[in-house]
Amino acid sequence: MPRMHRLQYWTSNMNEHKSFPKRMQDIVNTYIKQEQSAHSPSENTADQQQETAPSEQHPTAGDSAALEQRIIELEEQLATVTAERDELREKYVRTLADMDNLRKRTEREKEQLVLFATERLFSRLVEILDDLQAAVEAGKQSRDYDxxxxxxxxxxxKAHRIYEEHGVRPLEAREGxxxxxxxxxxxxxxxxxxxxxxxxxQQVQRGYVFRDRVLRHARVVTSAGAHAADGASSEQSPSSQSD
Incomplete structure (x- = not known):
């Protein structure tokens, strides 16, 4: 039996049996009070700790199995998303490479088309040079101007026909x-x-058009109108009369 319980037991017996001396009762009561004052703070603290301490919840076997299953599902989802990301990244890189190759190939084809068109044009223009050279040689040997x-x-x-084959046509400016x-x-x-x-x-020099673009504007003389002509004639009439 704990000491405090024993003291309380003795106290109850002393109260029931009046034969205990008064001096003994006072000593026991004083000792009990001292023991109570010494043990009461720790007991109160223990009680408070029991009241304030949160109740610990230990996971059950079912909770652990569900958590483990959820972790497995999340890992599988992460692996799927990672694989899809890698596949999309690879497709993106391939698409960029294809676009770059297409751009380079298109530029090369454009350059080749320009070179081919230029080659065709000059291959026909050299024929004009040949004809002009032949005309010069013929003029040196003959005086037949007709x-x-x-x-x-x-x-x-022939030159006009070659130009028209390549989309070049003359631009005529007519009077009026x-x-x-x-x-x-x-x-x-x-x-x-x-x-x-x-x-x-009046047209001074013919112009030329390449498809819908003007290569050279037709150079012309424009009219200032009849009033300007009357003014010019009136300015000349006094001088003619004085003559």
Missing amino acids: AMLNGLEMITT EPFNVELHEALVHVPHPELPEGTIV
Whole structure:
């Protein structure tokens, strides 16, 4: 039996049996109070620790099995996602390489097309040079100007045909047509008694068009209108009268 319990047992017996001396009862009671004051803090602290300490929950066998199964499922999902990522990355790298190869191949093909078209054009233009050289040699040996003129006309016709085969056509500016800044280049602006202002009086040099692009604008003389012509004639009349 613990000491405190024994003391409490003696105290109860002393209270029941009045035969115990008064002095003995006082000593026992004092000792019990001292023991209680010495043990009460630790007992209260133990009680508080029991009240405040959280209850520990130990996992059961079923919880451990479910957790392990969930970990296995997550590992499988991670492996699947990793494999898909690696596959997509490989496809992306291959696609970039294919696009780069396509770009390089397209550039090479464009260069080859330009070279091929240029080669075709110059292979035909050298024929014109051959004809011109032959005309020069013929002119040195003969003074038949009519024959030389016919030969030059044939060479000119052949040159126009070659240009047309490659998409080049002449741009003609006719008298009386409205001046178009996209097709014509005005060299001079002169008064004209019949043609209104802003119309073509004369073509000085023929223009050329390559497909839909202007290679060279037609160079023309444009009209300043009848009013300018009247002003010019009125300015000249006094001088003519004085003469």
